[in-house]
């Protein structure tokens with residue numbers, strides 16, 4: 060056997076870490092699934108789960124210890140995710156916080172801001188919503204019109220955000236606001252944190268395809284926010300937001316474990332059927348291979364990051380890949396489930412979860428920047444095609 | 447877990463890239479094609495001198511004994527160049543595994559591996575490439591591996607759709623030296639073959655994408671470069687996505703072969719499946735992005751596309767890959783899931 064630097068296997072410490080996660084999950088993951096996180100009851104159950112996770116120091120294993128993390132590396136995070144999905148642990152209601160705002164604060168926040176927000180986030184005391192989109196600023200995010208005008212030690216915020224995930228029940232939102240009313244496009248925007256219970260904030264829930272208010276509109280009417288809530292420099296919001304979006308499109312939003320589990324589940328339901336059309340068999344193989352390809356790619360990316368390399372527009376490739384795969388897996392599942400795939404009640408079959416997943420998989424090519432926009436980014440920034 | 451390459455190889459890869467840019471241009475390939483015998487002894491020697499075939503040859507044969515997974519980017523770069531001489535095949539199928547061959551066979555061919563071309567045939571890759579330039583032929587059949595000198599071979603010359611490939615079918619073999627082939631070694635050879643074709647297709651797909659990206663930046667219609675049209679951008683982005691998500695699977699397959707991973711066959715099937723998909727979209731969309739130019743012999747694109755098509759079914763057809771993966775999934779359903787990918791058994 061030849062000696063190589065490339066080691067595609069886990070070390071003893073990594074395996075020991077995996078055992079630790081596995082046994083903790085075994086004794087802590089609720090035996091009954093929680094209610095949907097987009098109901099008020101379910102939201103609080105999920106908040107309580109975030110707290111439980113934090114008590115085991117599992118909120119975000121890559122964070123430094125002082126903020127409730129374990130100071131671990133990305134490979135260990137991937138291992139954690141594998142065990143998390145394997146244990147069928149609840150959806151992370153604070154995804155916007157721990158996976159997006161967290162890394163942003165780590166990079167751009169002041170010491171005071173880190174102290175104020177990171178551990179509250181880890182404990183589930185602050186559940187975060189994400190406020191980029193506006194009615195007139197979707198794919199064209201630089202068309203943001205909501206304003207945050209500086210008046211001495213505070214900002215006065217006016218305008219409207221929309222499609223803000225979790226905002227229906229969340230405590231805080233982070234967002235981009237125009238702090239220079241004379242500015243246009245990506246100039247003059249600031250990255251500001253706003254409590255959703257501040258006077259002048261109105262949240263209007265929007266029911267999604269599954270009927271539940273998974274996102275919301277947020278209206279700001281002369282909302283006063285102290286200057287301490289500004290992240291980074293005033294007017295430097297765009298580049299900070301791009302970094303956050305990079306975390307989102309890159310590894311953090313969708314670790315491979317989720318898709319590997321879905322692919323495995325898909326193959327299990329297919330195995331119960333004796334008569335599958337050849338096209339469905341082909342799709343099964345295709346889905347499983349792509350879930351593998353995604354995992355291999357992400358481990359390689361994590362290794363590169365660990366070796367000090369950076370990822371830039373490459374993260375758009377991943378976003379296109381996983382969102383396309385997720386749809387393919389769910390639409391294949393519905394074909395296998397046949398007439399059951401109409402039934403929404405969970406008692407009748409396991410189809411309900413697939414239907415819900417199917418509908419959500421249709422949002423994958425839209426949120427975090429549509430796939431058309433990602434393809435533009437790939438063409439212009441990776442391949443150098445003209446704008 | 448460290449899924450990265452040794453930094454020292456970066457300079458080797460750029461040396462190969464220089465060689466391709468300077469000495470292995472599309473014009474060279476065209477000249478080689480029209481010469482009647484495209485295998486160039488000079489190019490073969492240059493690549494030997496660069497160390498391409500010794501790199502992963504065991505030290506007992508005076509090789510450098512590097513591991514294949516480390517060296518893989520070098521071969522990918524050669525594939526990108528569309529090199530005519532079968533040096534990638536020789537390196538990965540033979541040199542990389544020679545120290546595991548039966549001892550008698552090692553004694554017979556060991557000295558040739560450092561600088562000579564040894565051809566190989568197997569039922570899943572039946573046509574022999576550039577036979578007239580081989581110093582001998584390894585033939586694998588019915589659990590046997592035999593070596594035969596060129597004089598002992600009766601063959602028929604065929605015509606490949608890829609003029610870079612000069613292929614023959616073997617009619618009969620005389621005076622061969624036969625050895626029992628350990629089935630586990632044969633499986634490794636087949637996996638290596640799938641790896642060679644996957645890697646070749648990915649290198650070539652990258653080349654098609656580069657050629658197309660350049661073309662759409664310069665060709666103008668409606669007063670602007672066609673690359674500014676979104677339909678064109680998206681065609682090329684689709685290629686980039688498929689290439690990106692085949693790469694790690696290919697490197698992984700290489701790692702599995704050299705580390706005797708019990709699932710190296712699965713891993714090489716996965717690699718080839720993904721590479722085939724990338725190759726398909728790379729060729730189809732590249733032609734489309736070139737318009738009628740893409741349908742000509744004059745534009746260089748086809749030099750590289752033809753090789754992709756030729757390698758598509760080598761060492762495993764699409765049907766074989768899918769059937770093998772399907773039966774694996776069927777028999778191992780309970781093992782699948784988030785912790786399966788890096789299992790070691």
Ligand SMILES: Cc1cc2nc3c(=O)[nH]c(=O)nc-3n(C[C@H](O)[C@H](O)[C@H](O)COP(=O)(O)OP(=O)(O)OC[C@H]3O[C@@H](n4cnc5c(N)ncnc54)[C@H](O)[C@@H]3O)c2cc1C
Nearest residue numbers: 189190191192197198222223224422425426427428429431
């Ligand atoms: C489930 C879900 C959750 C979301 N959560 C959040 C959140 O938490 N916070 C937040 O701020 N936003 C959120 N969004 C909003 C999301 O970011 C936007 O929907 C997205 O950026 C697209 O904007 P849009 O909906 O206005 O569509 P539009 O921009 O109007 O696009 C409509 C169609 O036109 C295409 N299109 C637009 N411009 C171009 C172009 N230049 N080239 C090619 N095609 C183009 C798009 O690709 C799309 O197909 C969420 C969306 C969904 C579905």
